[in-house]
Amino acid sequence: MRAVRQFSLRRQLIVRMLSIMMPLFVLLWVVAHFSSQYFINAAFDRSLVRRTYALADQVQVLQGKVQVNLPKAARELLVFDQEDLLFHRVVDPAGQVVEGERRMPSLPGGRPIKPGQLALYDGIKEGEPVRVAAFGLSLAGTSASGMVLVQVGETLSRRTALAQRATLAIVIPMFLMALAAAAAIAYGVGRGLAPVGRLRDRLSARKDFDLSPVPLEGTPTELRPFLDEINSLLQRLAGAVEAQSRFVADAAHQLRTPIAGIRAQAEAALSVGDADSARHALSHIAHAAQSMGDLVQKLLVLARVDAAENTLHLVRLDAADVARDGSREWALRALDERVEIGFEQEAGEAGLMGDAQLLKEMLGNLIDNALRYGGTRIAVAAGGTDRGTYWRVTDNGPGIPETQRDAVFAPFHRLSDGGGGAGLGLTIVQRIAQLHGATVDLSDGPHGRGLVVTIRFPPA
Ligand SMILES: Nc1ncnc2c1ncn2[C@@H]1O[C@H](COP(=O)(O)OP(=O)(O)OP(=O)(O)O)[C@@H](O)[C@H]1O
Ligand SMILES: [Mg+2]
Structure with missing residues:
Protein backbone atom coordinates (compact mmCIF):
# COMPACT_ATOMS: atom_id res chain seq x y z
CA MET A 1 0.00 0.00 0.00
CA ARG A 2 1.19 3.46 -0.82
CA ALA A 3 2.14 5.55 2.20
CA VAL A 4 -0.23 8.45 2.74
CA ARG A 5 1.58 11.75 2.44
CA GLN A 6 0.69 13.95 5.35
CA PHE A 7 1.82 17.35 6.42
CA SER A 8 1.19 19.72 9.26
CA LEU A 9 -0.28 23.07 8.32
CA ARG A 10 1.40 24.64 11.31
CA ARG A 11 4.81 23.28 10.45
CA GLN A 12 4.50 24.24 6.85
CA LEU A 13 3.51 27.82 7.69
CA ILE A 14 6.37 28.20 10.16
CA VAL A 15 8.92 26.68 7.79
CA ARG A 16 7.73 28.95 4.97
CA MET A 17 7.82 32.01 7.21
CA LEU A 18 11.30 31.21 8.52
CA SER A 19 12.64 30.51 5.05
CA ILE A 20 11.58 34.03 4.06
CA MET A 21 12.61 35.61 7.37
CA MET A 22 16.06 34.07 7.62
CA PRO A 23 17.63 35.63 4.50
CA LEU A 24 15.92 38.91 5.41
CA PHE A 25 17.37 38.58 8.85
CA VAL A 26 20.90 38.08 7.51
CA LEU A 27 20.44 41.06 5.22
CA LEU A 28 19.21 43.14 8.15
CA TRP A 29 22.25 42.08 10.17
CA VAL A 30 24.62 43.17 7.42
CA VAL A 31 22.83 46.50 6.92
CA ALA A 32 22.68 47.12 10.69
CA HIS A 33 26.38 46.29 11.02
CA PHE A 34 27.54 48.64 8.28
CA SER A 35 25.18 51.50 9.07
CA SER A 36 25.98 51.51 12.80
CA GLN A 37 29.67 51.36 11.96
CA TYR A 38 29.22 54.29 9.60
CA PHE A 39 27.40 56.51 12.11
CA ILE A 40 29.66 55.63 15.02
CA ASN A 41 32.75 56.30 12.91
CA ALA A 42 31.30 59.68 11.91
CA ALA A 43 30.76 60.64 15.56
CA PHE A 44 34.19 59.42 16.69
CA ASP A 45 35.91 61.05 13.74
CA ARG A 46 34.34 64.37 14.68
CA SER A 47 35.84 64.20 18.17
CA LEU A 48 39.20 63.09 16.73
CA VAL A 49 39.16 66.15 14.48
CA ARG A 50 38.21 68.37 17.38
CA ARG A 51 41.20 67.11 19.36
CA THR A 52 43.47 67.61 16.35
CA TYR A 53 42.41 71.25 16.05
CA ALA A 54 42.78 71.69 19.81
CA LEU A 55 46.36 70.38 19.57
CA ALA A 56 47.04 72.60 16.56
CA ASP A 57 45.86 75.59 18.67
CA GLN A 58 48.63 74.91 21.11
CA VAL A 59 51.38 75.19 18.48
CA GLN A 60 53.42 78.39 18.95
CA VAL A 61 56.32 79.88 17.05
CA LEU A 62 58.91 81.57 19.23
CA GLN A 63 61.85 83.17 17.44
CA GLY A 64 61.31 81.00 14.40
CA LYS A 65 61.14 77.83 16.49
CA VAL A 66 58.02 75.65 16.67
CA GLN A 67 56.91 74.77 20.18
CA VAL A 68 53.94 73.05 21.73
CA ASN A 69 52.80 74.16 25.12
CA LEU A 70 50.44 71.64 26.52
CA PRO A 71 48.86 72.35 29.89
CA LYS A 72 48.73 69.23 32.06
CA ALA A 73 44.95 68.88 31.74
CA ALA A 74 45.09 69.15 27.97
CA ARG A 75 47.88 66.59 27.77
CA GLU A 76 45.86 64.16 29.84
CA LEU A 77 42.91 64.67 27.53
CA LEU A 78 45.14 63.88 24.59
CA VAL A 79 46.69 60.73 25.94
CA PHE A 80 44.24 59.20 28.33
CA ASP A 81 41.21 57.10 27.57
CA GLN A 82 39.74 54.15 29.46
CA GLU A 83 39.42 51.81 26.51
CA ASP A 84 41.45 53.14 23.62
CA LEU A 85 45.08 54.00 23.24
CA LEU A 86 45.41 57.69 22.26
CA PHE A 87 48.51 59.13 20.64
CA HIS A 88 49.57 62.29 18.88
CA ARG A 89 52.52 63.97 17.19
CA VAL A 90 53.56 67.43 16.07
CA VAL A 91 56.24 67.68 13.36
CA ASP A 92 57.90 71.04 12.52
CA PRO A 93 58.65 72.14 8.94
CA ALA A 94 62.13 70.66 9.23
CA GLY A 95 60.68 67.25 9.95
CA GLN A 96 61.61 67.25 13.65
CA VAL A 97 59.08 65.76 16.07
CA VAL A 98 58.49 68.51 18.59
CA GLU A 99 55.76 66.77 20.59
CA GLY A 100 54.43 63.24 21.05
CA GLU A 101 55.24 59.93 19.42
CA ARG A 102 58.17 59.29 17.14
CA ARG A 103 56.33 56.92 14.87
CA MET A 104 52.94 57.44 13.38
CA PRO A 105 51.19 55.70 10.48
CA SER A 106 51.56 57.90 7.45
CA LEU A 107 48.81 58.86 5.02
CA PRO A 108 47.71 56.05 2.71
CA GLY A 109 50.02 55.89 -0.30
CA GLY A 110 52.51 58.19 1.44
CA ARG A 111 50.65 61.27 0.11
CA PRO A 112 51.90 64.53 1.63
CA ILE A 113 49.40 66.77 3.36
CA LYS A 114 48.96 70.36 2.18
CA PRO A 115 48.80 73.44 4.38
CA GLY A 116 45.28 73.97 5.74
CA GLN A 117 44.25 70.43 4.75
CA LEU A 118 42.69 67.93 7.14
CA ALA A 119 42.88 64.21 6.40
CA LEU A 120 41.34 61.22 8.18
CA TYR A 121 42.74 57.77 7.51
CA ASP A 122 43.12 54.21 8.79
CA GLY A 123 46.46 52.72 9.63
CA ILE A 124 48.31 50.16 11.74
CA LYS A 125 50.26 51.09 14.84
CA GLU A 126 52.18 48.47 16.74
CA GLY A 127 50.14 45.79 15.03
CA GLU A 128 46.80 47.34 15.95
CA PRO A 129 44.36 49.05 13.60
CA VAL A 130 44.09 52.74 14.33
CA ARG A 131 42.28 55.83 13.06
CA VAL A 132 44.34 59.01 12.54
CA ALA A 133 43.48 62.65 11.83
CA ALA A 134 46.23 64.77 10.28
CA PHE A 135 46.19 68.56 9.85
CA GLY A 136 48.66 70.73 7.95
CA LEU A 137 49.06 73.89 10.03
CA SER A 138 50.42 76.71 7.88
CA LEU A 139 53.00 78.93 9.55
CA ALA A 140 52.34 81.85 7.20
CA GLY A 141 52.13 85.12 9.20
CA THR A 142 54.49 83.95 11.91
CA SER A 143 58.24 84.36 12.26
CA ALA A 144 58.67 80.90 10.71
CA SER A 145 57.62 79.54 7.39
CA GLY A 146 56.38 76.23 6.03
CA MET A 147 53.90 73.88 7.60
CA VAL A 148 53.54 72.00 10.88
CA LEU A 149 52.03 68.50 10.69
CA VAL A 150 49.63 67.81 13.56
CA GLN A 151 48.46 64.20 13.96
CA VAL A 152 46.11 62.67 16.51
CA GLY A 153 45.23 58.98 16.50
CA GLU A 154 43.41 56.33 18.50
CA THR A 155 42.84 52.58 18.51
CA LEU A 156 39.43 51.30 17.49
CA SER A 157 38.28 49.26 20.55
CA ARG A 158 35.50 51.62 21.59
CA ARG A 159 34.25 52.16 18.05
CA THR A 160 34.11 48.44 17.40
CA ALA A 161 32.45 47.66 20.71
CA LEU A 162 29.85 50.38 20.21
CA ALA A 163 29.13 49.35 16.63
CA GLN A 164 28.65 45.76 17.81
CA ARG A 165 26.29 46.87 20.54
CA ALA A 166 24.30 49.07 18.14
CA THR A 167 24.01 46.17 15.68
CA LEU A 168 22.79 43.82 18.39
CA ALA A 169 20.33 46.47 19.59
CA ILE A 170 18.71 46.31 16.15
CA VAL A 171 19.11 42.63 15.42
CA ILE A 172 18.04 41.09 18.73
CA PRO A 173 14.59 42.74 18.83
CA MET A 174 14.08 41.67 15.21
CA PHE A 175 15.04 38.12 16.09
CA LEU A 176 12.66 38.14 19.05
CA MET A 177 9.97 39.51 16.76
CA ALA A 178 10.49 36.64 14.30
CA LEU A 179 10.28 34.15 17.16
CA ALA A 180 7.12 35.86 18.43
CA ALA A 181 5.63 35.71 14.92
CA ALA A 182 6.41 31.99 14.66
CA ALA A 183 4.86 31.42 18.07
CA ALA A 184 1.83 33.51 17.04
CA ILE A 185 1.42 31.41 13.90
CA ALA A 186 1.71 28.16 15.83
CA TYR A 187 -0.85 29.41 18.34
CA GLY A 188 -3.08 30.98 15.68
CA VAL A 189 -3.19 27.81 13.60
CA GLY A 190 -4.08 25.84 16.71
CA ARG A 191 -6.87 28.30 17.53
CA GLY A 192 -7.99 28.52 13.91
CA LEU A 193 -8.26 24.74 13.65
CA ALA A 194 -10.11 24.38 16.93
CA PRO A 195 -13.50 24.37 15.11
CA VAL A 196 -12.24 21.40 13.08
CA GLY A 197 -11.54 19.56 16.33
CA ARG A 198 -15.04 20.39 17.60
CA LEU A 199 -16.48 19.25 14.28
CA ARG A 200 -14.60 15.96 14.56
CA ASP A 201 -15.94 15.43 18.09
CA ARG A 202 -19.48 16.07 16.89
CA LEU A 203 -19.05 13.71 13.94
CA SER A 204 -17.49 10.92 15.99
CA ALA A 205 -20.36 11.18 18.50
CA ARG A 206 -22.86 10.48 15.73
CA LYS A 207 -24.88 7.32 15.43
CA ASP A 208 -23.92 4.97 12.58
CA PHE A 209 -26.67 6.00 10.18
CA ASP A 210 -26.94 9.65 11.09
CA LEU A 211 -26.31 11.23 7.70
CA SER A 212 -27.78 14.65 8.55
CA PRO A 213 -25.76 17.63 7.28
CA VAL A 214 -22.82 18.93 9.32
CA PRO A 215 -23.88 22.20 11.02
CA LEU A 216 -22.05 25.16 9.53
CA GLU A 217 -22.31 27.68 12.37
CA GLY A 218 -19.05 28.44 14.15
CA THR A 219 -16.92 27.11 11.28
CA PRO A 220 -14.38 29.34 9.49
CA THR A 221 -15.32 30.54 6.02
CA GLU A 222 -12.24 28.84 4.57
CA LEU A 223 -13.78 25.48 5.46
CA ARG A 224 -17.19 26.30 3.98
CA PRO A 225 -16.61 24.97 0.45
CA PHE A 226 -15.17 21.77 1.93
CA LEU A 227 -18.10 21.34 4.35
CA ASP A 228 -20.60 22.15 1.60
CA GLU A 229 -19.12 19.30 -0.43
CA ILE A 230 -19.24 16.96 2.58
CA ASN A 231 -22.87 17.92 3.15
CA SER A 232 -23.81 17.33 -0.43
CA LEU A 233 -22.03 13.97 -0.27
CA LEU A 234 -23.93 13.13 2.94
CA GLN A 235 -27.17 14.12 1.28
CA ARG A 236 -26.51 11.87 -1.71
CA LEU A 237 -25.44 9.08 0.63
CA ALA A 238 -28.61 9.48 2.69
CA GLY A 239 -30.64 9.27 -0.52
CA ALA A 240 -28.77 6.15 -1.60
CA VAL A 241 -29.13 4.51 1.83
CA GLU A 242 -32.83 5.27 1.86
CA ALA A 243 -33.29 3.90 -1.65
CA GLN A 244 -31.35 0.81 -0.66
CA SER A 245 -33.45 0.11 2.40
CA ARG A 246 -36.65 0.77 0.47
CA PHE A 247 -35.40 -1.69 -2.12
CA VAL A 248 -34.69 -4.35 0.51
CA ALA A 249 -38.15 -3.82 2.03
CA ASP A 250 -39.78 -4.05 -1.40
CA ALA A 251 -37.82 -7.18 -2.28
CA ALA A 252 -38.82 -8.81 1.01
CA HIS A 253 -42.41 -7.85 0.34
CA GLN A 254 -42.23 -9.35 -3.16
CA LEU A 255 -40.86 -12.60 -1.77
CA ARG A 256 -43.42 -12.78 1.01
CA THR A 257 -46.39 -13.17 -1.34
CA PRO A 258 -45.19 -16.30 -3.18
CA ILE A 259 -43.88 -17.78 0.07
CA ALA A 260 -47.27 -17.30 1.74
CA GLY A 261 -48.87 -18.87 -1.35
CA ILE A 262 -46.52 -21.86 -1.22
CA ARG A 263 -47.28 -22.38 2.44
CA ALA A 264 -51.02 -22.18 1.97
CA GLN A 265 -50.96 -24.51 -1.01
CA ALA A 266 -48.67 -26.97 0.77
CA GLU A 267 -51.03 -27.09 3.74
CA ALA A 268 -53.95 -27.58 1.36
CA ALA A 269 -52.11 -30.40 -0.45
CA LEU A 270 -51.45 -32.10 2.89
CA SER A 271 -55.03 -31.81 4.13
CA VAL A 272 -56.88 -32.87 0.98
CA GLY A 273 -57.52 -36.56 0.46
CA ASP A 274 -57.73 -36.91 -3.30
CA ALA A 275 -54.78 -36.95 -5.64
CA ASP A 276 -56.28 -34.47 -8.12
CA SER A 277 -56.68 -31.69 -5.54
CA ALA A 278 -53.17 -32.41 -4.28
CA ARG A 279 -51.80 -32.17 -7.83
CA HIS A 280 -53.65 -28.91 -8.32
CA ALA A 281 -52.10 -27.48 -5.15
CA LEU A 282 -48.65 -28.73 -6.18
CA SER A 283 -48.92 -27.02 -9.56
CA HIS A 284 -49.67 -23.76 -7.73
CA ILE A 285 -46.63 -24.40 -5.58
CA ALA A 286 -44.48 -24.98 -8.65
CA HIS A 287 -45.76 -21.76 -10.21
CA ALA A 288 -45.05 -19.72 -7.08
CA ALA A 289 -41.61 -21.27 -6.81
CA GLN A 290 -40.98 -20.37 -10.44
CA SER A 291 -41.86 -16.71 -9.94
CA MET A 292 -39.77 -16.65 -6.77
CA GLY A 293 -36.89 -18.13 -8.70
CA ASP A 294 -37.33 -15.44 -11.39
CA LEU A 295 -37.32 -12.71 -8.76
CA VAL A 296 -34.21 -14.04 -7.07
CA GLN A 297 -32.54 -14.38 -10.48
CA LYS A 298 -33.33 -10.71 -11.26
CA LEU A 299 -32.07 -9.61 -7.84
CA LEU A 300 -28.82 -11.45 -8.46
CA VAL A 301 -28.43 -9.79 -11.87
CA LEU A 302 -29.04 -6.38 -10.32
CA ALA A 303 -26.50 -7.07 -7.59
CA ARG A 304 -23.99 -8.19 -10.24
CA VAL A 305 -24.59 -5.05 -12.30
CA ASP A 306 -24.13 -2.84 -9.22
CA ALA A 307 -20.93 -4.66 -8.31
CA ALA A 308 -19.66 -4.41 -11.92
CA GLU A 309 -19.42 -0.64 -11.51
CA ASN A 310 -16.02 -0.89 -9.85
CA THR A 311 -14.56 -3.68 -11.97
CA LEU A 312 -16.03 -2.70 -15.32
CA HIS A 313 -13.74 -3.37 -18.26
CA LEU A 314 -15.13 -1.84 -21.45
CA VAL A 315 -13.81 -3.08 -24.78
CA ARG A 316 -14.44 -1.96 -28.33
CA LEU A 317 -17.44 -3.84 -29.72
CA ASP A 318 -19.62 -3.87 -32.78
CA ALA A 319 -23.09 -3.01 -31.44
CA ALA A 320 -24.77 -4.64 -34.44
CA ASP A 321 -22.99 -7.99 -33.81
CA VAL A 322 -23.92 -7.97 -30.12
CA ALA A 323 -27.56 -7.14 -30.90
CA ARG A 324 -27.78 -9.80 -33.63
CA ASP A 325 -26.34 -12.49 -31.31
CA GLY A 326 -28.57 -11.29 -28.46
CA SER A 327 -31.74 -11.42 -30.56
CA ARG A 328 -30.89 -14.90 -31.84
CA GLU A 329 -30.85 -16.25 -28.30
CA TRP A 330 -34.54 -15.31 -28.03
CA ALA A 331 -35.65 -16.75 -31.36
CA LEU A 332 -36.83 -20.10 -29.95
CA ARG A 333 -38.97 -18.56 -27.24
CA ALA A 334 -40.45 -16.15 -29.77
CA LEU A 335 -41.27 -19.05 -32.04
CA ASP A 336 -42.94 -20.82 -29.09
CA GLU A 337 -45.10 -17.79 -28.44
CA ARG A 338 -45.78 -17.22 -32.12
CA VAL A 339 -44.11 -13.87 -32.08
CA GLU A 340 -42.08 -12.70 -35.02
CA ILE A 341 -38.65 -11.34 -34.08
CA GLY A 342 -36.35 -9.66 -36.57
CA PHE A 343 -33.00 -7.94 -36.53
CA GLU A 344 -31.98 -5.17 -38.85
CA GLN A 345 -28.65 -3.43 -39.19
CA GLU A 346 -29.27 0.16 -40.12
CA ALA A 347 -26.87 2.63 -41.72
CA GLY A 348 -23.90 4.09 -39.92
CA GLU A 349 -20.92 3.00 -37.88
CA ALA A 350 -22.10 1.01 -34.85
CA GLY A 351 -18.95 0.82 -32.72
CA LEU A 352 -19.10 1.23 -28.98
CA MET A 353 -17.07 0.68 -25.82
CA GLY A 354 -18.90 -1.90 -23.78
CA ASP A 355 -19.16 -5.17 -21.89
CA ALA A 356 -20.81 -7.74 -24.20
CA GLN A 357 -22.22 -9.79 -21.30
CA LEU A 358 -23.95 -6.83 -19.70
CA LEU A 359 -25.16 -5.49 -23.06
CA LYS A 360 -26.82 -8.84 -23.86
CA GLU A 361 -28.44 -8.82 -20.42
CA MET A 362 -29.86 -5.37 -21.23
CA LEU A 363 -31.16 -6.39 -24.64
CA GLY A 364 -32.56 -9.61 -23.18
CA ASN A 365 -34.67 -7.65 -20.69
CA LEU A 366 -36.08 -5.46 -23.47
CA ILE A 367 -36.95 -8.46 -25.67
CA ASP A 368 -38.41 -10.26 -22.65
CA ASN A 369 -40.69 -7.28 -22.02
CA ALA A 370 -41.70 -7.07 -25.66
CA LEU A 371 -42.55 -10.79 -25.63
CA ARG A 372 -44.47 -10.52 -22.41
CA TYR A 373 -46.42 -7.32 -22.90
CA VAL A 408 -41.43 2.09 -14.94
CA PHE A 409 -37.68 2.37 -14.33
CA ALA A 410 -38.17 2.31 -10.54
CA PRO A 411 -37.57 -1.11 -8.98
CA PHE A 412 -40.72 -3.24 -8.55
CA HIS A 413 -42.86 -0.76 -10.44
CA ARG A 414 -45.28 -2.59 -12.73
CA LEU A 415 -48.23 -1.31 -14.73
CA SER A 416 -50.38 -4.36 -14.04
CA ASP A 417 -50.11 -7.58 -12.11
CA GLY A 418 -50.23 -9.68 -15.27
CA GLY A 419 -47.16 -11.09 -16.97
CA GLY A 420 -45.61 -12.51 -13.82
CA GLY A 421 -42.59 -10.21 -13.80
CA ALA A 422 -40.92 -8.77 -10.75
CA GLY A 423 -40.63 -5.18 -11.96
CA LEU A 424 -36.83 -5.18 -12.11
CA GLY A 425 -36.22 -5.57 -15.85
CA LEU A 426 -36.19 -1.87 -16.78
CA THR A 427 -34.25 -1.03 -13.60
CA ILE A 428 -31.54 -3.41 -14.77
CA VAL A 429 -31.68 -1.91 -18.29
CA GLN A 430 -31.19 1.59 -16.90
CA ARG A 431 -28.29 0.61 -14.61
CA ILE A 432 -26.45 -1.15 -17.45
CA ALA A 433 -27.06 1.86 -19.70
CA GLN A 434 -25.61 4.15 -17.00
CA LEU A 435 -22.50 1.97 -16.75
CA HIS A 436 -21.99 2.56 -20.48
CA GLY A 437 -22.79 6.28 -20.32
CA ALA A 438 -25.87 5.54 -22.44
CA THR A 439 -29.44 6.88 -22.20
CA VAL A 440 -32.71 4.93 -22.36
CA ASP A 441 -35.64 6.55 -24.10
CA LEU A 442 -39.25 5.23 -24.29
CA SER A 443 -41.56 6.39 -27.07
CA ASP A 444 -44.66 5.44 -29.05
CA GLY A 445 -44.36 2.89 -31.80
CA PRO A 446 -45.37 3.57 -35.42
CA HIS A 447 -48.98 4.85 -35.76
CA GLY A 448 -49.08 5.47 -31.98
CA ARG A 449 -49.09 1.73 -31.21
CA GLY A 450 -46.58 -0.32 -29.34
CA LEU A 451 -43.41 0.75 -27.60
CA VAL A 452 -40.06 1.87 -28.94
CA VAL A 453 -37.10 1.62 -26.57
CA THR A 454 -34.02 3.47 -27.83
CA ILE A 455 -30.63 3.11 -26.19
CA ARG A 456 -28.17 5.82 -27.25
CA PHE A 457 -24.49 5.12 -26.60
CA PRO A 458 -21.95 7.88 -26.44
CA PRO A 459 -19.57 8.11 -29.44
CA ALA A 460 -16.82 5.49 -29.01
N1 LIG B 1 -42.81 -3.55 -24.14
C1 LIG B 1 -43.67 -3.20 -23.20
N2 LIG B 1 -44.97 -2.95 -23.51
C2 LIG B 1 -45.83 -2.62 -22.56
N3 LIG B 1 -45.55 -2.50 -21.28
C3 LIG B 1 -44.29 -2.71 -20.89
C4 LIG B 1 -43.29 -3.07 -21.83
N4 LIG B 1 -42.13 -3.24 -21.16
C5 LIG B 1 -42.41 -2.97 -19.86
N5 LIG B 1 -43.68 -2.67 -19.68
C6 LIG B 1 -44.35 -2.32 -18.41
O1 LIG B 1 -43.38 -1.82 -17.54
C7 LIG B 1 -43.37 -2.60 -16.33
C8 LIG B 1 -41.96 -2.68 -15.80
O2 LIG B 1 -41.16 -3.47 -16.64
P1 LIG B 1 -39.92 -4.25 -16.07
O3 LIG B 1 -39.24 -4.96 -17.16
O4 LIG B 1 -39.15 -3.30 -15.26
O5 LIG B 1 -40.55 -5.24 -15.06
P2 LIG B 1 -41.32 -6.57 -15.35
O6 LIG B 1 -41.21 -6.94 -16.77
O7 LIG B 1 -42.68 -6.41 -14.79
O8 LIG B 1 -40.55 -7.60 -14.44
P3 LIG B 1 -39.14 -8.28 -14.73
O9 LIG B 1 -38.62 -7.70 -16.01
O10 LIG B 1 -38.33 -7.92 -13.57
O11 LIG B 1 -39.38 -9.73 -14.81
C9 LIG B 1 -43.95 -3.91 -16.72
O12 LIG B 1 -44.55 -4.52 -15.61
C10 LIG B 1 -44.95 -3.53 -17.78
O13 LIG B 1 -46.15 -3.17 -17.17
MG1 LIG C 1 -39.39 -7.07 -17.73
Missing part, protein backbone atom coordinates in the same frame (compact mmCIF):
# COMPACT_ATOMS: atom_id res chain seq x y z
CA GLY A 374 -45.96 -6.54 -26.58
CA GLY A 375 -47.93 -7.73 -29.52
CA THR A 376 -46.93 -10.09 -32.28
CA ARG A 377 -43.93 -8.43 -33.85
CA ILE A 378 -40.60 -7.43 -32.36
CA ALA A 379 -37.99 -5.52 -34.35
CA VAL A 380 -34.46 -5.10 -33.03
CA ALA A 381 -32.27 -2.59 -34.86
CA ALA A 382 -28.72 -1.28 -34.46
CA GLY A 383 -27.09 1.62 -36.26
CA GLY A 384 -24.99 4.72 -35.89
CA THR A 385 -25.33 8.46 -36.36
CA ASP A 386 -22.73 11.14 -35.96
CA ARG A 387 -23.89 11.43 -32.31
CA GLY A 388 -23.07 7.80 -31.58
CA THR A 389 -24.38 4.26 -31.80
CA TYR A 390 -27.99 3.28 -31.00
CA TRP A 391 -30.12 0.23 -30.36
CA ARG A 392 -33.82 0.20 -30.91
CA VAL A 393 -36.35 -2.42 -29.80
CA THR A 394 -39.85 -1.93 -31.22
CA ASP A 395 -42.99 -3.95 -30.50
CA ASN A 396 -46.62 -3.60 -31.53
CA GLY A 397 -48.20 -4.12 -28.11
CA PRO A 398 -50.14 -1.66 -25.95
CA GLY A 399 -47.10 0.50 -25.18
CA ILE A 400 -46.50 2.42 -21.95
CA PRO A 401 -48.57 5.57 -21.29
CA GLU A 402 -46.48 8.74 -21.33
CA THR A 403 -47.20 9.48 -17.63
CA GLN A 404 -45.66 6.13 -16.66
CA ARG A 405 -42.51 6.36 -18.72
CA ASP A 406 -40.31 7.60 -15.85
CA ALA A 407 -41.94 5.46 -13.18
